[in-house]
Amino acid sequence: MPKSMTGYGSSLTRTDDWSISWEIKSVNGKFLDLKWKIPQTMYGSVAEWEKTIRSKAARGRVELFLKIQITDPDRLGLELDTTMLQAMLGQLDKLAKEQGHSFVPDYNTLLSMPSLWKDSGNVLDPQFASDVQAGLVTALNDWNQCRTREGQALREDLLARIQVLKSIVLEIREVAKDIVKDRFVLIQERVNQLLEQVDVQVDDSRMLHELAILSDKLDVSEELTRLDAHLKAIESILDAGGEMGRKLDFLLQECFREINTCGNKVQKHELGARTVAFKAELEKCREQVQNLE
Secondary structure (H helix, E strand, C coil): CCCECCEEEEEEEECCCEEEEEEEEEECCCCEEEEEECCHHHHHHHHHHHHHHHCCCCCEEEEEEEEEEECCHHHHCEEECHHHHHHHHHHHHHHHHHCCCCCCCCHHHHHHCHHHEEECCCCCCHHHHHHHHHHHHHHHHHHHHHHHHHHHHHHHHHHHHHHHHHHHHHHHHHHHCCHHHHHHHHHHHHHHHHHHHHCCCCCHHHHHHHHHHHHHCCCCHHHHHHHHHHHHHHHHHHHHCCCCHHHHHHHHHHHHHHHHHHHHHCCCHHHHHHHHHHHHHHHHHHHHHCCEC
């Protein structure tokens, strides 16, 4: 099943001792980019958590928020670095005396100075650590369900657009099938007119050969065949599931290349309008594919 890179998930765990809230938000990105917004004391678990996330996602910019409310502060293992604090206060007191001022510390400011707080080295309560991990898994599952729902919606939209593109290819094929013949006759008439004006005789077989080569340059049947193959491949990838964003993006680029060649080869109003319509629909497909993992 295809997944969108855009999604949201959350979980909330409450016990008598603590409350643990996880929130996950993601948008599209070329690679898996994780941004952690968690309490300082929990960063030691990030490496293990990343393994869990990478088992569930391959691409996208993901923000993870962890909020903890706990009744026993000692469980968090947070400790004030009194050695650094005393050194800082000593320096500030010295500076104040040199300037002839009195120094009265404002201890409330310590709350906004993360460099003064360190991990006490206490081992986290096993049940607390387990609840945090379980909460993350629950939030990830919720997030994945959201991404799957949106991925399915994107898949259905893309399949519908592929049908539109296929119908345009059929129209182009119908318009283009007589172009080579018509242009051959037109060029032949024009060349004959020019030869009559200058009164020059040219070997008919040689002229027909050159005209055939020139007319064949207007043939877009090969490009249309490749377009059909690319569109069928896109349908197969959408049906297969799994990671598909990069594959689809590549195939859509190939479709752009083929339709551009068609437009450049045949300068005809009826064909030009259809190539423009094809490109417009193809661009909508590319916008949708940018969100697929």
